[in-house]
Amino acid sequence: MNKIANDFCITVGTKNGSGSSTANTTILRSIFKMGIPVSGKNLFPSNIQGLPTWYTIRVSKDGYIGRREENDIVIAMNPDSFARDLASVHPGGVFFYADDIKQPITRADVTVYPMPIKSIVRADANIPSDFRDLVGNMVYVGVLAQMIGMDMEKILAALTFHFKGKQKPIDMNFNALKAGAEWAKANLEKKDPYYLESMNKTDGLIMADGNTAGALGSIFGGVQFAAWYPITPATSLAEGLNEYLPKLRKREDGKHTYAIVQAEDELAALGMVVGAGWAGLRAMTSTSGPGLSLMTEFAGLAYYAEVPLVLWDVQRIGPSTGLPTRTTQGDLTFTHFIGHGDSQSVILLPGDVFECFEFGWKSFDIAERLQTPIFVLSDLDMGMNQWMSKPFEYPNQPMDRGKILWEKDLEELKGNWGRYLDVDGDGIGKRTFPGNKHPASSYFTRGTGHDAYARYSEEAPVYVENMERLRKKHETAKLYVPAPVFHTTKGATVGILSYGSTESAIFEAQAQLEKEHGLKSDFMRVRATPFTKEVDQFLAKYDQIFVVEMNRDGQMNQILLMEYPQFASKLKSVAVGDGLPASAKWIREGILAKYVKTGVAKKKPAAKKKPAAVVKKSPVKKSAAKPSSSKAKKSAVTSKSKKK
Amino acid sequence: MTQALPMAGAAANANAAGLSKNDYRGAPSTLCLGCGHNSIASQIIAAMYELNVIPEDVIKFSGIGCSSKSPTYFMSRSFGFNSLHGRMPSIATGALFADYRLKGIGVSGDGDTASIGMGQFKHMMRRNVDMVYIVENNGVYGLTKGQFSATADKGLHLKKQGENPYMPIDICMEALASNATFVARSFAGNPKQVKELLKAAFAHKGIALIDIISPCVTFNNQENAVHSYAWGKDHEEPLHEISYIPPRNEIVLEREMEAGEVREVALHDGSVVALKNLEKGYDPTNRYEALRAMEDAQRNNWLLTGLLYLEPEKPDLMSHYNLVDTPLNRLTEAELRPTTDMINKVNELMF
Numbered sequence: 001m002n003k004i005a006n007d008f009c010i011t012v013g014t015k016n017g018s019g020s021s022t023a024n025t026t027i028l029r030s031i032f033k034m035g036i037p038v039s040g041k042n043l044f045p046s047n048i049q050g051l052p053t054w055y056t057i058r059v060s061k062d063g064y065i066g067r068r069e070e071n072d073i074v075i076a077m078n079p080d081s082f083a084r085d086l087a088s089v090h091p092g093g094v095f096f097y098a099d100d101i102k103q104p105i106t107r108a109d110v111t112v113y114p115m116p117i118k119s120i121v122r123a124d125a126n127i128p129s130d131f132r133d134l135v136g137n138m139v140y141v142g143v144l145a146q147m148i149g150m151d152m153e154k155i156l157a158a159l160t161f162h163f164k165g166k167q168k169p170i171d172m173n174f175n176a177l178k179a180g181a182e183w184a185k186a187n188l189e190k191k192d193p194y195y196l197e198s199m200n201k202t203d204g205l206i207m208a209d210g211n212t213a214g215a216l217g218s219i220f221g222g223v224q225f226a227a228w229y230p231i232t233p234a235t236s237l238a239e240g241l242n243e244y245l246p247k248l249r250k251r252e253d254g255k256h257t258y259a260i261v262q263a264e265d266e267l268a269a270l271g272m273v274v275g276a277g278w279a280g281l282r283a284m285t286s287t288s289g290p291g292l293s294l295m296t297e298f299a300g301l302a303y304y305a306e307v308p309l310v311l312w313d314v315q316r317i318g319p320s321t322g323l324p325t326r327t328t329q330g331d332l333t334f335t336h337f338i339g340h341g342d343s344q345s346v347i348l349l350p351g352d353v354f355e356c357f358e359f360g361w362k363s364f365d366i367a368e369r370l371q372t373p374i375f376v377l378s379d380l381d382m383g384m385n386q387w388m389s390k391p392f393e394y395p396n397q398p399m400d401r402g403k404i405l406w407e408k409d410l411e412e413l414k415g416n417w418g419r420y421l422d423v424d425g426d427g428i429g430k431r432t433f434p435g436n437k438h439p440a441s442s443y444f445t446r447g448t449g450h451d452a453y454a455r456y457s458e459e460a461p462v463y464v465e466n467m468e469r470l471r472k473k474h475e476t477a478k479l480y481v482p483a484p485v486f487h488t489t490k491g492a493t494v495g496i497l498s499y500g501s502t503e504s505a506i507f508e509a510q511a512q513l514e515k516e517h518g519l520k521s522d523f524m525r526v527r528a529t530p531f532t533k534e535v536d537q538f539l540a541k542y543d544q545i546f547v548v549e550m551n552r553d554g555q556m557n558q559i560l561l562m563e564y565p566q567f568a569s570k571l572k573s574v575a576v577g578d579g580l581p582a583s584a585k586w587i588r589e590g591i592l593a594k595y596v597k598t599g600v601a602k603k604k605p606a607a608k609k610k611p612a613a614v615v616k617k618s619p620v621k622k623s624a625a626k627p628s629s630s631k632a633k634k635s636a637v638t639s640k641s642k643k644k
Numbered sequence: 645m646t647q648a649l650p651m652a653g654a655a656a657n658a659n660a661a662g663l664s665k666n667d668y669r670g671a672p673s674t675l676c677l678g679c680g681h682n683s684i685a686s687q688i689i690a691a692m693y694e695l696n697v698i699p700e701d702v703i704k705f706s707g708i709g710c711s712s713k714s715p716t717y718f719m720s721r722s723f724g725f726n727s728l729h730g731r732m733p734s735i736a737t738g739a740l741f742a743d744y745r746l747k748g749i750g751v752s753g754d755g756d757t758a759s760i761g762m763g764q765f766k767h768m769m770r771r772n773v774d775m776v777y778i779v780e781n782n783g784v785y786g787l788t789k790g791q792f793s794a795t796a797d798k799g800l801h802l803k804k805q806g807e808n809p810y811m812p813i814d815i816c817m818e819a820l821a822s823n824a825t826f827v828a829r830s831f832a833g834n835p836k837q838v839k840e841l842l843k844a845a846f847a848h849k850g851i852a853l854i855d856i857i858s859p860c861v862t863f864n865n866q867e868n869a870v871h872s873y874a875w876g877k878d879h880e881e882p883l884h885e886i887s888y889i890p891p892r893n894e895i896v897l898e899r900e901m902e903a904g905e906v907r908e909v910a911l912h913d914g915s916v917v918a919l920k921n922l923e924k925g926y927d928p929t930n931r932y933e934a935l936r937a938m939e940d941a942q943r944n945n946w947l948l949t950g951l952l953y954l955e956p957e958k959p960d961l962m963s964h965y966n967l968v969d970t971p972l973n974r975l976t977e978a979e980l981r982p983t984t985d986m987i988n989k990v991n992e993l994m995f
Contacts, residue, residue: 029995032995158995161995206991206994206995207994207995208994208995212994216990219982220981220982220986220987221981222977222980222981224741224972224973224975224980225738225741225972227734227738244990244993248982248986248989248990249980249982251968253968254966255966255967255968255969256965256966256967256968257967257968257972257975257979257980258972259741259965259967259972261737261738263734263767264763264764264767265763267731267734267763267764268731268733268734268737268763268764268767269734270734271727271728271731271733271734271735271737271738271764272734272735272737272738273738274727274734274735274738275725275734275735275736275737275738275739275740275741276738276739276741276742277738278725278735278738278739279703279738279739279740279741279742279743279973280742280972280973281738281741281742281972281973282980283738297728297731298728298731301727301728361981386995389994391987391991391994392987392990392991392994393987394984394987395981398977399977399980399981432723433742433743433973434703434723434739434742434743434746434973435700435742435743435745435746435971435973435974436700437698437700438700439699439700439721441700441723442699442700442720442721442722442723442724443723443724444704444715444716444723444724444725444726445723445724445725445726446725446726447726447727447728448726456716
């Protein structure tokens with residue numbers, strides 16, 4: 001049997017609330033510490049205890065850490081999902097299961113390893129009976145470790161980190177794990193091809209989740225006020241602030257430079273943030289789709305009254321309550337248009353954990369510079385799962401507090417100023433904060449019509465002038481939002497445009513398309529709206545641009561169609577919204593289904609193209625119209641990332 | 645900038661802050677002539693003038709509705725935020741964190757507070773935010789031209805709405821149930837009491853709710869309606885006469901106290917509210933008493949006015965946060981951004 005090293009998927013099926021997350025995170029972290037690129041995704045139900053839950057680990061020597069749809073190794077710990085778990089093993093794969101589950105093994109094409117979890121746990125007299133189920137999870141880690149060659153030292157390092165160095169739980173868990181490994185060594189014969197072999201590809205990297213990264217970034221951005229309401233999958237972002245602010249902003253006098261309020265609902269959460277942002281604090285909230293729906297009225301007020309704030313939307317799939325524990329990029333158009341009346345949003349789109357940190361601090365600078373809400377759209381997969389990342393980097397520029405007038409500034413102006421007066425021609429006025437003692441400092445803020453001096457007005461020309469200034473300000477935003485990231489391939493004939501957490505799956509799909517179909521692509525990951533000039537240039541460059549995203553309707557594609565009607569015929573939506581993280585498979589198949597093979601690349605595209613329909617059906621199901629003559633040259637992907 | 649226009653012929657009598665009454669005025673009112681809300685705005689101006697408040701030390705807040713327009717009509721030199729319908733509490737809660745030295749004055753209405761804003765109202769009471777919360781209560785929606793509000797009496801008739809089938813909400817009872825620390829009710833037709841309550845409310849550290857029955861002269865001033873002048877005048881049952889006595893022993897009683905027991909309650913800053921009991925030995929620091937008094941008033945169809953409840957010692961919201969002495973909105977990058985070496989610490993905290 002051919003050995004398969006460092007290139008497979010492990011899925012563990014357990015019961016929600018059974019304490020398996022420690023075990024699964026230990027597998028993930030151990031493999032990471034062995035220097036092998038790895039990712040872990042928790043597919044969990046909206047439930048506290050009892051329903052089936054899965055954890056999938058992708059091991060990839062090539063560094064592809066997007067979701068893969070095949071399970072090579074399945075560990076079944078839950079009788080309720082046993083049959084489904086067994087059926088999910090890829091032919092030739094491996095099935096580990098707790099042998100107290102008495103259900104038929106119906107597959108002959110997989111290697112089966114029963115594990116006497118219960119008897120191994122009972123054999124250790126040091127494990128209290130109420131800890132047996134929890135610690136039992138460690139036994140399967142031990143059996144797996146023995147069978148695929150996980151490094152025991154790295155496992156111990158992972159457990160030590162997890163239990164913050166507390167010896168008692170470390171010992172109890174590690175002993176159970178070792179018992180599992182020893183049992184496997186004595187009783188199981190290796191019949192499958194899967195192995196781990198140490199590498200050095202994770203040297204210098206860290207592991208973190210996007211919500212923690214976002215919270216930490218916000219702290220380095222000087223967050224002063226946060227109000228929030230609990231909601232999956234955003235809760236851990238606010239809790240990250242609670243956890244790390246006291247550590248990172250500790251003062252000798254023990255006093256605080258920040259305040260966090262758990263509000264009564266998302267309406268009040270954003271209301272408090274609007275109040276704080278208006279009064280001069282770096283203020284933020286974090287939520288998910290249903291909360292964002294409630295926040296809509298305040299988002300409109302903040303846009304119109306020009307209040308800076310940062311709003312994180314860790315997206316979960318809707319509409320309505322939707323699938324509360326599944327990921328999506330389904331809030332993009334909603335955020336783009338949020339609020340009634342004419343409005344335009346500035347949206348940041350982090351693509352990984354590193355950017356969650358970076359946009360954490362940067363978003364405050366942009367918010368205060370533009371005096372407008374900044375929406376940061378993360379997602380459940382990025383926010384809640386552990387990802388490999390470059391270490392976080394200290395902000396490379398000083399804080400930008402924007403245009404603020406204090407007492408001495410007002411003295412210089414002799415009190416002559418108007419809150420919404422566009423003196424600089426960039427659409428941005430100057431702000432004063434309550435507490436300013438200058439008698440001309442105050443102004444009256446309102447969501448009703450107002451003139452350049454913040455006075456109430458219902459006059460049509462005054463209204464129009466104000467709205468046109470807001471439009472100008474939105475143009476100014478292009479100078480401040482992050483530019484896209486490019487990954488170019490020599491000889492590319494098509495473009496791929498995406499955003500957010502789909503990047504790794506796209507890299508993999510790009511390699512597959514080139515290797516198997518000779519289709520070379522350039523890839524641009526958009527990191528913000530409004531679109532910067534780099535986006536204009538990219539769209540102009542290719543005849544076919546595949547817009548890849550995780551939602552049903554192709555929301556980024558919809559926005560591009562509106563912003564760039566001249567390019568409508570070459571935009572092709574590749575969109576899947578099933579609640580699962582993007583996989584290379586559906587991206588590849590979706591692109592092939594829409595790809596039109598032209599005679600000679602880069603010749604007169606415009607004349608031949610029929611106007612593109614906005615395609616709403618899922619591209620995945622189509623078994624792609626494969627380009628026949630694509631046994632093309634196999635030059636290596638030159639995937640270089642140049643950030644602009 | 646809205647500039648207060650000097651009133652013709654008004655003498656510029658400076659108070660201890662060196663300001664004249666004009667320094668407390670706002671833009672001319674656009675509310676109906678005779679609206680109770682205008683009378684309340686006048687009393688706010690008078691109270692702030694008499695308390696020697698610096699207008700820059702106050703932030704005005706409101707929601708949406710006739711009442712919520714009124715912050716434009718007093719204290720132009722103060723910052724103001726006319727926010728969203730029923731959402732004034734959250735805006736004020738966030739804004740007041742920016743500078744703990746500032747005091748909030750919020751003006752809301754019965755629709756703004758007891759209907760759309762009930763949730764935020766009760767949570768603001770519970771959090772004990774340091775501000776005065778005035779409800780200008782007329783039992784009717786004025787700006788949308790006469791619909792019942794949640795405080796309208798059952799059985800009340802309005803021209804286009806017919807008869808109100810629902811029981812009213814008692815704002816003071818809701819406040820008390822939510823652990824408010826200062827609960828008062830007054831009547832716009834009793835300006836002296838309104839002013840004294842405003843002064844005491846301003847001196848209170850924490851949330852100070854004043855539910856002021858403020859008749860709508862256009863849509864709800866029927867003789868039989870609780871929120872009318874005629875009914876209010878006939879049915880007002882003051883619990884006590886109230887005088888606010890500022891610190892430093894400057895006792896300014898506008899009128900001689902009549903014989904009878906005078907009960908004084910000290911506020912956090914050393915000022916005192918003096919209550920002269922009219923009937924029984926009413927103790928406004930007794931929550932149970934307050935609830936009983938309100939229940940009695942309801943059963944007897946009285947408009948019970950005065951300081952219903954006071955708990956001066958309970959810590960306000962901000963005091964739970966142990967904030968630095970410098971107002972948060974004057975902190976700079978040096979105080980807000982962790983130092984460069986902290987980034988390594990953070991990366992070490994990750995796996």
